[in-house]
Amino acid sequence: MRTTTKGNNKFTNIPIKHIILTLFFLIFLLVILLRSSSLPTRPVSCPPTHNPHPSPDPSPTCNKLPPTTAETLVHYVTSNVTPQQTYKEISVSLGILTKKSPCNFLVFGLGHDSPMWAALNHGGRTVFVEEDKSWIRQVLEKFPGLEAYHVVYDTKVARAAELMGMGKREECRVVEDPRVSRCGLSLKGGLPEEVYEVEWDLIMVDAPTGYHDEAPGRMKAIYTAGLMARNRADGETDVFVHDVNRVVEDQFSKEFLCEGYLTKEEGRLRHFTIPSHKTRSGRPFCPT
Structure with a gap:
């Protein structure tokens, strides 16, 4: 991001x-x-767009x-900043968006690639959740049409091993609404209520910060993304995790999004296709 x-x-x-x-x-x-x-x-x-705060585009x-797409194109052609994902990594998500958009797209992280994701999901609802309030203000000043919310994390990368052990307990293998989950890895109250209530077709985990021990890390974001996908009424959710070259993203995506649901890996990006666990009673947390 x-x-x-x-x-x-x-x-x-x-x-x-x-x-x-x-x-x-x-x-x-x-x-x-x-x-x-x-x-x-x-x-x-x-x-009509699904965005509750649509820009006045005639x-x-x-x-x-x-017009918002045109503005996005002008932004990238005149800017010296580019998304951190590579062409091949972006192409994986683009392929799914091309098939599913307009759809509901949840992105953990807000950055210079956010206008791109929103434009590629034109007519759908793209929501960004970000840990840094000042960064949200800075980005929205330039792109007021984006829908972004502040999210609070109470974890640190230094506790990743402890949280991994916690995630293997029985209560963390129960599929339910993240708000009522007994698992300590679930983001119970850090997100706006409406984020929990939407059934997301795509979820991108490219935040929060996770490159040093004191950073919040993506442990809860990855687990909660998987829980949201399993808890939908029916269908499936495409979940993408970036920076899987790092230990946390590598281990937590394999453990909680499941290697059996891994669809594709390209560079530092993994794509998981997770089915609803509500439509089949007794479906295991991870496929055997």
């Missing part, structure tokens, strides 16, 4: 931003071509490039 050192604006300045722009144009060109081939004689209104027809 953002650089690991707060206040440091040195992002990887590589040709990936041009690749991202190309992806945006190709996706919307494809959408426009598909829609134009079946357009009636009069314009069709675009489907988009009269579906085959018009949304």
